[in-house]
Amino acid sequence: MRKPLIAGNWKMNTKLEEAKSLVRAMVTELDNIAGVEKVLCPPFISLAAVKELIKGTSVELGAQNMYFEDKGAYTGETSPLMLIELCDYVILGHSERRQYFFEKDEVINKKVKKAFESGLKPILCVGESPEENESGKTEQIITGQVTADLTGISPTSQLVIAYEPIWAIGTGEAATGKQANATISLIRSILANLWNKETAEVVRILYGGSVTSSNIAEFIVEADIDGALVGGASLKANEFVSIVSQTANLKSTR
Ligand code: PGA
Numbered sequence: 001m002r003k004p005l006i007a008g009n010w011k012m013n014t015k016l017e018e019a020k021s022l023v024r025a026m027v028t029e030l031d032n033i034a035g036v037e038k039v040l041c042p043p044f045i046s047l048a049a050v051k052e053l054i055k056g057t058s059v060e061l062g063a064q065n066m067y068f069e070d071k072g073a074y075t076g077e078t079s080p081l082m083l084i085e086l087c088d089y090v091i092l093g094h095s096e097r098r099q100y101f102f103e104k105d106e107v108i109n110k111k112v113k114k115a116f117e118s119g120l121k122p123i124l125c126v127g128e129s130p131e132e133n134e135s136g137k138t139e140q141i142i143t144g145q146v147t148a149d150l151t152g153i154s155p156t157s158q159l160v161i162a163y164e165p166i167w168a169i170g171t172g173e174a175a176t177g178k179q180a181n182a183t184i185s186l187i188r189s190i191l192a193n194l195w196n197k198e199t200a201e202v203v204r205i206l207y208g209g210s211v212t213s214s215n216i217a218e219f220i221v222e223a224d225i226d227g228a229l230v231g232g233a234s235l236k237a238n239e240f241v242s243i244v245s246q247t248a249n250l251k252s253t254r
Pocket of ligand 1: 168230
């Protein structure tokens with residue numbers, strides 16, 4: 001059975017002290033919720049401080065990006081060797097990276113490979129644009145992204161995929177549970193074709209895009225949805241705790 005996972009993507013929000021306050025406001029409650037993996041993804045600059053505050057708890061840490069080389073003259077980049085000292089997870093291929101920083105599938109594929117080699121678990125984001133969705137290209141786009149991003153990667157249960165339709169991110173217009181589940185089932189069948197059925201059954205696939213405490217239940221009750229990648233609502237302690245606790249109530253593996 002797949003253990004549900006809720007990850008908070010803080011994006012480029014929270015200065016150091018704000019990050020620490022946010023963690024302090026929720027770490028005990030999060031720690032007390034069993035049966036769900038809880039992952040916080042603060043900005044790089046706060047990773048070490050957050051790591052200190054979650055020490056000894058069941059809360060885990062993720063980064064929002066990484067480069068695909070270990071070290072060298074890559075000004076401004078962050079290496080997997082630096083992240084592995086702090087993090088369990090790394091978000092890769094987020095649509096904001098694809099859109100604003102021109103990350104192509106080829107680069108994302110290198111990052112996913114490197115994350116696995118370095119012992120980091122990637123949360124690989126895929127999703128279609130509003131235009132692609134409206135013109136009925138969702139299946140084609142998602143198949144293309146998943147296939148390209150996982151090229152040359154051996155089957156592994158350590159992969160996490162987040163299906164994040166771009167039209168639902170930060171817009172307040174989430175997909176419906178049924179819509180999200182249909183695309184997530186599609187992703188599972190792509191994985192079964194690319195890798196094998198057994199691995200496809202154990203890889204966690206999350207939904208992301210305007211998830212809040214008011215709509216999380218709609219996603220979590222769906223059979224193929226294993227959790228959520230939460231942006232805006234992860235910046236409010238009570239919201240994030242509620243999302244995690246509803247997930248535990250509806251789908252925990254205890
Ligand atoms: P949102 O962002 O929850 O603010 O829509 C989700 C994401 O981009 O991961």
